[in-house]
Amino acid sequence: MRFEEFIGRCRTEWPEFTDHQSLEKSRNPTGRELAEVLDKVPGMATENKLKLLNLAVAALEPDEVYVEVGCYKGATLVGAALGNLNHRLFACDNFSQFDGAADSLRATLSRYTPPGQVQFFDMEFRKFMEMAPWQPARIGAYFYDGGHSFADQYDGLRCALPHFSPDAVIVIDDTNKRAARAADQLMAHQVPGWELILNLRTPRNHHPTWWNGIQVYRYRRSAGAVPGDLGGPGFAVRKFIYDDIFLNLKHRRRALRRDLKAWWRGR
Numbered sequence: 221m222r223f224e225e226f227i228g229r230c231r232t233e234w235p236e237f238t239d240h241q242s243l244e245k246s247r248n249p250t251g252r253e254l255a256e257v258l259d260k261v262p263g264m265a266t267e268n269k270l271k272l273l274n275l276a277v278a279a280l281e282p283d284e285v286y287v288e289v290g291c292y293k294g295a296t297l298v299g300a301a302l303g304n305l306n307h308r309l310f311a312c313d314n315f316s317q318f319d320g321a322a323d324s325l326r327a328t329l330s331r332y333t334p335p336g337q338v339q340f341f342d343m344e345f346r347k348f349m350e351m352a353p354w355q356p357a358r359i360g361a362y363f364y365d366g367g368h369s370f371a372d373q374y375d376g377l378r379c380a381l382p383h384f385s386p387d388a389v390i391v392i393d394d395t396n397k398r399a400a401r402a403a404d405q406l407m408a409h410q411v412p413g414w415e416l417i418l419n420l421r422t423p424r425n426h427h428p429t430w431w432n433g434i435q436v437y438r439y440r441r442s443a444g445a446v447p448g449d450l451g452g453p454g455f456a457v458r459k460f461i462y463d464d465i466f467l468n469l470k471h472r473r474r475a476l477r478r479d480l481k482a483w484w485r486g487r
């Protein structure tokens with residue numbers, strides 16, 4: 221990844237790029253050509269996000285690819301691909317969260333991307349990473365927008381790590397969520413070479429600026445070897461707190477609310 225070029229283009233698109241407080245409030249980049257993607261493709265994304273991904277793809281080296289986890293109906297994938305005809309994109313989704321997205325995604329890709337530019341895999345991301353269909357190319361730009369449990373967020377990085385090119389950009393969505401930030405932070409703490417470039421929060425989910433928060437990391441392999449025992453007690457303790465306690469409680473609360481509503485309707 222031509223990192224300096226990527227940052228240079230970001231500065232052109234968002235003149236306030238180095239002032240993170242202003243950038244957090246930015247509604248759109250200077251170039252508005254991706255705005256219409258979101259008019260045509262329903263997505264959990266904003267114009268800013270699409271432009272950031274698009275610029276990351278534009279700065280890929282010839283032997284690098286863009287990889288995305290979590291496509292839904294394809295808004296971010298199309299946003300990343302448009303105008304980047306020389307670069308290949310690989311993506312997966314197991315459609316575990318929303319009904320009816322698979323057909324929409326296929327229709328979107330065939331309508332807005334040329335054959336062969338984007339390869340989509342209907343599968344769980346851990347299997348996708350194991351398969352690594354982009355090989356022998358490496359991942360120069362990675363976008364994780366999959367499940368948001370702590371284990372998913374952490375594995376989304378851990379499984380992709382061996383495939384990153386020597387200099388890669390990693391964009392993680394929905395980092396308003398504590399579990400997402402905790403997973404990123406643990407990875408950055410455990411693996412040499414992770415540098416936090418952007419940490420943008422939003423007042424709420426679905427916000428027109430950066431949706432539900434976004435983090436951008438740079439990973440440079442030359443900083444040191446990846447420890448063989450990634451995860452370990454640091455992972456286990458956080459997974460227990462974020463997933464086994466908090467996420468579990470959230471699911472139980474939702475189930476209780478559902479049952480109460482059903483009971484109320486059936487009275």
Ligand SMILES: C[S@@+](CC[C@H](N)C(=O)[O-])C[C@H]1O[C@@H](n2cnc3c(N)ncnc32)[C@H](O)[C@@H]1O
Nearest residue numbers: 263264290291292296313314315316317345367
């Ligand atoms: C927030 S949506 C992605 C939004 C999308 N990037 C867009 O442009 O609108 C999250 C997606 O991640 C997928 N997902 C969740 N867990 C997954 C997993 N373990 N493996 C693959 N995909 C997963 C869901 O099916 C869902 O479509």
